[in-house]
Amino acid sequence: MRKGLILFLVCNLLIIGFLVNFLFTLITLLFEDCSADAIHSVDIPAPNSQLIDSRPQLIPKIIHQTWQNETVPEKWQGAQQSCLDLHGDYEYKLWTNEKARDFVAKEYPWFIGTYDSYPYPIMRADAIRYFVLAHFGGIYIDLDDGCNRRLDPLLSYRAWVRKTIPTGISNDAMGAVPQHPFFLRVIESLQTYNRNWHVPYITVMYGTGPLFLSVIWKEYIRWGTTEEGRVRVLMPEEYNKNPWSFFAVYKGSSWHSSDAKTIFWMGQHWLFLTVSGFSLAITLYVTGFWIYKRLHLRNANYTEQPSPWWWWPRREAAVGAGFKRLPKHEV
Numbered sequence: 001m002r003k004g005l006i007l008f009l010v011c012n013l014l015i016i017g018f019l020v021n022f023l024f025t026l027i028t029l030l031f032e033d034c035s036a037d038a039i040h041s042v043d044i045p046a047p048n049s050q051l052i053d054s055r056p057q058l059i060p061k062i063i064h065q066t067w068q069n070e071t072v073p074e075k076w077q078g079a080q081q082s083c084l085d086l087h088g089d090y091e092y093k094l095w096t097n098e099k100a101r102d103f104v105a106k107e108y109p110w111f112i113g114t115y116d117s118y119p120y121p122i123m124r125a126d127a128i129r130y131f132v133l134a135h136f137g138g139i140y141i142d143l144d145d146g147c148n149r150r151l152d153p154l155l156s157y158r159a160w161v162r163k164t165i166p167t168g169i170s171n172d173a174m175g176a177v178p179q180h181p182f183f184l185r186v187i188e189s190l191q192t193y194n195r196n197w198h199v200p201y202i203t204v205m206y207g208t209g210p211l212f213l214s215v216i217w218k219e220y221i222r223w224g225t226t227e228e229g230r231v232r233v234l235m236p237e238e239y240n241k242n243p244w245s246f247f248a249v250y251k252g253s254s255w256h257s258s259d260a261k262t263i264f265w266m267g268q269h270w271l272f273l274t275v276s277g278f279s280l281a282i283t284l285y286v287t288g289f290w291i292y293k294r295l296h297l298r299n300a301n302y303t304e305q306p307s308p309w310w311w312w313p314r315r316e317a318a319v320g321a322g323f324k325r326l327p328k329h330e331v
Contacts, residue, residue: 029218034163034233037221039154044238047149055156059175061090062138066125069096072143079146079250086147093132097121100128107135114191118208120200126171126208130186137178145173146248154234154246159183161217162234168214169233173247181229182220189216 045051063083067073072080072094084092095103101124105112108131118124129140139151154160159180164170176183193212197203205211217231225231240247 029214030167032167032218034169034235037231037233038163039157039160039232039234039238041237044153044244047244052150052152055153057152057155058158058177059139059155060137060178061087061155062093062136063087063090064093064095064129064132064136064138064140065143066095066100066128067143068121069098070094075251076143079248080143082248083141083147086150091138093136093138095128095132097124100124104128104131107131108187111187111190114194117194119196120204122204123208126204126212127187127190129171129174130183130190133174133176134179134183134187137176137180139175140171140173141247142172144250146250148240148243148245148248151175151246157232158228158230160232160234161213162239163236164210164214165236168210169217170210171213172210173234173239181225182217182231185220186213186216 045055065080065083101112101115104115104127111127111131115124115127118127132138133140139154141147154175157175159174159176159182161169161171161174189212190208193207193215195203195207197206206215221231234246238245240249
């Protein structure tokens with residue numbers, strides 16, 4: 001019976017080890033505050049400050065945006081125009097479906113099969129933003145992110161993304177120099193994460209969206225990076241929380257389906273769900289061990305005695321079991 005017990009424990013340890021290894025990045029992501037690479041208010045000159053001109057320009061002055069065609073919906077035209085008006089000296093690239101596919105087919109033919117296989121158009125819109133930043137450099141901005149001030153201070157970082165709620169980073173506004181190692185890692189990882197989870201929101205978020213980007217980023221920074229490979233993080237206060245913030249958010253998220261509300265609720269209550277998940281796992285383990293004891297540790301030659309360690313089987317030999325009567329010696 002000891003072999004059966006050991007086998008049971010080994011199997012449980014292997015399952016737990018597999019789950020921890022599989023979910024390790026997601027678990028650590030829950031506790032990531034981005035403080036090590038944060039861009040704080042004190043690091044950013046005020047709008048129209050003379051200090052802006054003294055900062056180095058590393059990221060090229062290019063603004064990238066994506067849409068199905070050249071006709072941007074009216075609800076986002078104001079956001080688009082705000083960026084154009086503030087950045088007349090920037091090159092502007094609107095990546096339509098046709099332009100995006102032609103670019104991928106020409107410059108990254110190894111990816112065109114994956115690109116065409118994505119089940120949702122938003123996944124292609126996600127992918128193209130990573131490719132153009134890795135290729136051309138510049139700043140990518142979602143159409144529902146309007147510009148509140150010039151983006152010149154952000155050009156002095158080799159790469160930047162923004163922190164999102166409840167954890168991780170988003171892909172709606174980000175910038176980089178051409179061939180930055182982080183975005184090269186991102187485009188290299190897209191094929192590995194191309195899986196259909198049969199829930200649209202999860203398939204998009206974990207396949208190409210912010211959760212995918214957050215996981216790759218967390219793995220990228222795990223062992224540290226060089227200064228040239230560093231990715232800075234724009235915090236919420238500098239993103240859109242204050243009058244001096246860089247962006248003003250318009251109505252967006254047009255691709256969200258009915259499953260999104262559930263996912264959003266889960267995101268808002270992630271701590272409760274995490275504790276509940278661990279509690280459920282412990283309950284299942286204890287229940288499984290109890291069932292194992294009931295089914296496999298009963299034996300006619302053994303009787304269980306009460307033990308303070310109720311989860312560990314205590315077996316004592318039955319009376320006479322394992323003993324041999326010896327002849328009586330006379331003195």
